[in-house]
Amino acid sequence: MSNDKTNKIGVYVCHCGTNISHTVDVAKVRDWAAEGLGSEGVVIARDYKFMCSSPGQELIEQDIKELGLDRVVVAACSPHLHELTFRNASKRAGLNPYLTELASIREQVSWVHTDKEAATEKAKAVVTGAVERVIENEPLEELKVAIHPDTLVVGGGIAGIQAALEIANAGKKVWLVEREASIGGHMAQFDKTFPTLDCAACILTPRMFEAGNHPNIELMTWSEVTNVAGYVGNFSVTIKKKPRYLKEELCTGCRICIEKCPTKVVDQGYEAGIGYRKAIYTSSAQAVPKYPVIDTENCNFFQKGTCKVCEKSCPTEAIDYEQKEEFLTVDVGNIILATGYDLFDARKVSNYGYGRLPNVFTSIEFERMCNAAGPTSGDIVLRDGKTTPKTVGIIHCVGSRDRNYNNYCSNICCMQSLKFAHLVKERTGDTVYDFYIDMRTPMKAYDEFYQRVLEEGTLFVRGKVAQVTDAARKASEEGKLMVQVEDTLIGKQRRIPVDMVILSIGMEPRHDAKETGKLFGIGCSANGWFTEKHAKLDPISTMTEGIFIAGTATGPKDIPTSVAQGSAAAARVLNMIMRGEVTLEPIKASVYQGQCSGCRICNSLCPFNAITFLEDRKVSEINPALCQGCGTCVAACPAGAISGTGFSNDQILAQIDGLLMDVTLADA
Amino acid sequence: MSEQFEPVIICFTCNWCSYRAADLAGTARMHYAPNVRLVRLMCSGRLDPTFIMKALSGGADGVLITGCHPGECHYIEQNYKAQSRWLLLRRVLKGLGIAPERVKLTWTSASEGTKLTKEINSFVEEIRDQGPLAWHKNLQQEKQETSQHNPKQAPVEVTV
Structure with missing residues (x-):
């Protein structure tokens, strides 16, 4: 001591x-x-x-x-x-x-x-x-490593598009990877956006087009990242390009194949299950890129071996049934994850009857219904596709702020519900009931929008809905959906008849967020959202250097916030690129080869493959560029031949001695 | 002994999860027993069992090992290696006549300040129930006795 x-x-x-x-x-x-x-x-x-x-x-x-x-x-x-x-x-x-x-x-x-x-x-x-x-x-001595000027953006929703455009417009190359066939994300499904009510497509499609045609953006749709190696400044990323069964270089996007395809299937993706698409399809007419994909599970040729109508009808012979998935490895310096969210499955709240009662809709179904380009051409109708409802009930916080499901607030559902109330009023003049727990409208011009909907005559009921049922108690309830709710402002139970119910479903972390986190080496919070480096002062960084996050991947957000985060993450990446090099903590392990017995115990311990065995000299060696400094090999070496800078055995043992000095002094 | 026994506990933390959880516990002013003293490592995988033996032989009554939850290790999978070592060490401790319960492993993520606080408090109580380990104290006494009996023979240095 x-x-x-x-x-x-x-x-x-x-x-x-x-x-x-x-x-x-x-x-x-x-x-x-x-x-x-x-x-x-x-x-x-x-x-x-x-x-x-x-x-x-x-x-x-x-x-x-x-x-x-x-x-x-x-x-x-x-x-x-x-x-x-x-x-x-x-x-x-x-x-x-x-x-x-x-x-x-x-x-x-x-x-x-x-x-x-x-x-x-x-x-x-x-x-x-x-x-x-x-x-x-x-x-x-600090380690300095050069930063590769290219960037990977994962996720082609509005946050990812924004980030990619910011970097590309600054003259740097971006790989934009999207697992769906088109970029645009959830926003592309929406009809209007609150509180300004601009049409989502009108503001989003120009951005999608710009991203799809930007000389600095390498757009990879229908693709997924399968492996990430390396570290800040020097990542090596493997991207899997799933087969579209179509040669993109030949396809002109004329859509004749889609028109001729004889197979119609319910579109559970873009149309949220209330519309149809063909077995060869694009998500929408505005899809970027314009190339369709073949849904092999429903395609006659892939299932039965006959048909080939698309191949026959294609004027440029672009269809290729033999196409296989391809793997591409790219080098990038920084990565932005804008992987977005999943929607809460409304079937879980069985007392609201979604999936059982036909006229209970989810918010995303209603978005598609309102959309002029959607399955009903923008008509608000019941599940039969023709009857206009007279009374509509909108339920907030479905799956959110609920201990049984997700305890957090999904942030956008109040405004989304108010937007629906306005759209229903505007298009049908119906009676609209809005069932809310607390009204949360804190952002710019949000509360003004609430005031407007109040003035339009929507009936607000403060209380959490207990049940939606079609079981009539009396003749006047026949054929109606009854909403059972405690109106907490008057302290009474109410039973309100409506024709249609819209469930404002909340946001959830992507079902595979954990796996994505593991792939990129970042963590998730208890709720499953990606963890920021600092919730307040660094909300777009992660604990892993060179990996940034934007948009709803870190938690529920509205469009303006997601866009701002996309830009912020891009600014941080550009800052890294401009610096040209990054300083790394010199916390590394190294083998003192004179002491190494060549037992190779350490070889299999390193998850970064930094340790190699030198066959000629029968000793192990650590590549400092690959070593991340965890120190597991240091602890494992039976010969004590590996030392770790910054956290050496001597340092830690001395610290333990010091921490216990009062005890040892008392014992002496 | 009328006075309550106050154990001394060394807690090994991971730079990425449990040390940050401890930071969070501090920022949020969560309170826990002052019996615990933290050592920050880059990863629970860095934990050499020697460190634990050093702590126990140097006067600690218990050791708390904390790391990232399974599957959430900053270095992919090194926490599993910490777990394997801990399991093996428990058998060694048993062989030495030390209750393996004196060395506990628990997982805490960076967001789990509350969990870390609870784990620390319950571990302090568990070690309080175990009573003093007194490895260091006994060692000192033995040394003194040995030197009294054989004044010419130098005491045996026990270092771990």
Whole structure:
């Protein structure tokens, strides 16, 4: 434990205003460092109100210069907050930044404990641990790696399109990968967008077209990312291009094949199950790219071996039944994930009868119904396809803000419901009931829209609907859907007859979000949404450098926010590209080959394939460019031949010693 | 012993999940027992069983290992390796006559400040029930006794 290297260590204890000093006796910690740890090489210990302030940092710099400190310990907040600040302060004073340690006595002590005495004792132990550790620290050099100027954007919804266009317009190349046959995402299915009521297609299709024809955007639809290797600046991504059964270079997008195809199937995708498409199809006439795909599960040729009508009718002989999936590997420097959301399955709320009661619709079905290009040409009709309803009930929060399903608010459903109320009123003049728990209209011009819908005469009922049923209790209820609800504003149960019910279903993380997260090395929150690096200050970054997130992949969002995030993520990527190189933490493992016995235990432990066995010399070697610094091989090496910088055995063992010094002193 | 036994616990945390959960617990002012002292590693896979033995022999009464949930490891799968080592170490501890319950493994993601707080508090209680390990104390006493009996023979240094 004793310091035979005769170090000169400076210890700086921060008050953090009163954040630390209200629970930890800062002076006691300072005195302990100065007196108790003098034998360990502590030559100066100070406390200061705000160590991270300019005068606080200057204090350290001055001591390094004047006292010749060769190690620094700052007892303050979490290293995730200010480690870089103090490392830079040391660097400015000429000390290698990695000879500075941060001892967290705020997040890990003063903020989580109330007993002053116990907190002070713990703070002393934490500081001792840091002092013992810093003695073992070694000067390290930062690693710089070049950044590949190309970018991968995953997901071609509005957030992904926006991000891709921002980067492409700045003159940098983008690979835009979309697993559906067309870009556009959920927004392409909508009719109007709140609160301005512009038509979704009118504002989205120009962006889709621009992305599809941009010289800097390599658009890969009907494709999926299957593998991601490498690290920030140097990712190598494998993309699977699923067969369209059509040669894109020959297809002119004339749509004759679609017209001639004899097989009609219910479109569960774009038309949300209320319309039809052919077995060879594009999602819509505005699809980008214009090329159709063959749905092999429903195609006569693929199922029965006969038909080939599309092949016969194609004027350019573009149909190719033999097409196979292709794999493409591309190098990119940064990745933006804009993978969007899934819709809540309304069948789960069985008391609302979706899937059982024909005239209960989901919000996405209603969007398609309202759309002039949709299956009913924009007519609001019941499931029979012809009867116009007289009374419509709209139910908010289906699957959201509900402990049985998702406890979070889906953010857009209030405004979506208000939009539906307006559209129904405008087109049919029907009586509209809107059943809400709380009305949430916080964004620009949202509440004004609510006021407008109120004035239009929609009837608002505050309460969570208990049940939607077609079981009539009396003759007047025959043929109606009865909505059972407690009107919490009058404190009474109500039973309201309507002809049509629209369920405003919430947003859910993609069903495969976890797998996607694993593929790209990012985490999901308890609810399954991707986790941001910092929820407030860095909502478009992830814990993995070089991987950014935009749009609803991190949680429910409206269109303006998704677009803003797309632009923000693009700005961050452009910032990385402009820098040209990125600095990596020099936390790496290396093999001391003189000690390596060639047992190869470490070889299979590395998930990044950074360890190779040199057959000629019978020893293992670690590629520093591939090593991510987890340290698993260091811990596993039976010969102790692998060492890890930044977290070496000596550093950790010394820290444990320091953390327990009070116990060992008491036992002695 | 009328005074309540206050165990000392070393908690190994992963830089990406549990240490961030501890940060979150701090930011949200969640409270937990002050008996726990944290060591930050880059990954639970870095955890050399020697570290645990070092902690126990150096005066700790229990060790809490925390890492990313299965399938969520920042380094893909290294938490599984931590788990394997922990399972093996439990058998070694048993062989040494140390209750394997003194070394616990738990998974906490970066968003689970509440879970970490609960795990720490319950572990402190579990170790309080176990009582002091006193490995270090006994070692010190043995050393003294040995040197008293054989004043010429130097005490055996036990280092792990």
